[in-house]
Amino acid sequence: MNYLMSELTAGAYVIAVKDTHTWDVTSYTNMYVLQRPEQTILIDAGLKEYQTAIIPALAKIGIAPERVTHVLLTHGHHDHIEGAALFNKAKKVVHSADLSMIAPPLAPQFAAFTPQAGNFMYAVEDVDGLDIVLVNTHSPGSVAIFDQKSKALFVGDFFCYFGEDLPQGELVTASQRIKRGSCDYVAGQAAAPGQDFDKFMLGLGRLLSYQPEFFCTGHGVVLRQDIQTFLKNMWQSGTQKKKAKKDFA
Template structure:
């Protein structure tokens, strides 16, 4: 009697932090990036880890799911910029998945290179037994595919994850926000032509699967329907500035 085919793995997906599609005109990027956790078949997986200020946010989000940092088994890194990789050090027991080309590029950058956290890159090189280096088309975990998306950085990758509500394309900064998905043009990229090709490739994947969605590096979940961007969830972002009378706090929504 033949064996029954193995059912495809589907991951549950939980948003721990929503990226913000904007930057300061006076203080450059704010680094508010997207962080998700996906779970299936004994794997508890973070996709990117956010900037240093996210430490308490990540701990709180994990706690809401009944988890601690030590429960995370894998960290998928889209690229080695500070606002996406810095908190991997919270997860000592996790395997860190990073593109071989990205680590090679980042390790050759001199200290002080814009956005590249040299201390964290050096730490990654010291914990080789914790690393899984991947290439385009490989599957670091069952069902999860690596997609080469160069441009923003030379070794940037996205991850296609089958979830219980359709495939999610974790684009990192290959697609930072709704504007880049809509126009096909990227800001803050080392190679505009490569970025354009990466954006169009991810857009084609969305168009070919109406049930899929894209998680940008700095925005809410997006879709691509009938040749245009669809916003799949509301943006929720408030700030408090101590600029009122006598330094009183003033709260503003940025949504």
């Protein structure tokens, strides 16, 4: 399978597998690698058939599958979990609300994130420097993961660019067109809000205090540069449109 691989910053990489047959549209499915002393962390694992791309991609940065120490899932959908079977020495973790989505024989290999203070923060007991935030949109246990070292915010399919072309073929970009389009999409959803949109805005609000340098989605382009402003602009797109409709009524 064809794939793209880019270094976000020292010790942080994105692997995007180009999938032309699983869905009705061609899309990229993203996985991320974080290297730490004595640890190699994979965030999301793709489909089982992506292994033919994941193995050579990891080899480019000197990582064999048995050296992966952790597989952390942003959520429990099959296109993010099946590839975890490759990493037989890794600790595998997902939010407890998504454990039931994982089918045997892989399901018993997964543990749940450890709850922290409050009702939406989580951790992995033997991994430092990661903030895990429940965003509970897309699946009951969808989380975003903020890496304090690389300043990368991994959001899974909470917000992603499924089926969209890469701008100028670039996987990692500061594209203002993509950022404006994202805000316009949120504004459009706010025009006819429902329970799912309210959950999205709740999850987005939980991310506004972070200062990420990368917005790392589950599918497609990775955004860089002034990501906190981008998140705040999306928030304003959702709240202003909703407020305008309420005032008009």
